[in-house]
Amino acid sequence: MERGVAIRALELFCGIGGFAAAAAGTSIRVAGAVDQSPAALEVYRLNFPGHDAWQLNLENVTLEELQSVEADFWWLSPPCQPYTVRGAGRDAADPRALSFRRILDLLARMSEDDLPSHIALENVEGFVRSEMRARLVGLLSGRGYSTQECMLCPTELGVPMRRPRYYCMASFGRLEPPTLVVDMPLRPLGDYLDGSGPDGELLLAGDVVERFGKGFRVLDPKDPQAYTTCFTSGYGRSLMHAGSYLRCAGGVRRFAPEEIARLLHFPEGFRFPDRMTLRKKWQLLGNSLSVAAVRKVLEAFPGLVA
16 A cells, blocks of 8 residues: 555544544545444544544445445444453344444455455454454455454553554555564653542542452552553443542542543544543543554555554
């Protein structure tokens, strides 16, 4: 691919726009974005007003709707719950996998001339062992794509946040493995934190810390080796196994949504609607992408990233 030539992309399961943020400044132009969540689309449209984003349950998407975007690059971030322990690992039998199954069925039916030149997908670690991953890779190979698969965590890029994810890249052209710097040091966690004191809503009650604190991952913002665990969509609702906490002058607090957005490497200025609740912000962020990791994955497609 010739560097600098714009390529139209379709962002499926777009959420709050992790792929759109990663594509900014590249040769990729998001021509269409689709999600079924009104709240996610409200955030997306607020931050990417020039993109054509529409609400649609992809279980019911038609071939004509996908082809109407005339995109040569498809990005997919299908629901991860079918491949997680908390989601019972039901894989292809999970109703939440129906939308992804629909996309694969349509790809299998598309004429060779109408297939996108490039496809990429992100999902959780458990996807690696899934039937749906086997279907995906088998379909891509059968349709003539060259493919690469990798696991990538933001910590490998110097970001103090563990969020390992599976990525699949496919192209009718050449692919190059994303290059990583071995033993890249972590940036200080404090670089991602708000300078002002914590909002009272973020503080955990003292009795909660006393009762459950031994099971929390509580970080010292001044610790140069500190890194967060993965923030899930249950952060703020589930006390355990949903993300890390921060030690502060007032005790122990949750991370602010804006801090998590920075750890995900959304750009400065990324914002949420004023009336959106904390819990909804945490939920949307937990279902989003590491922008830094996606940007690195895009390096596999020569000419897309300057």
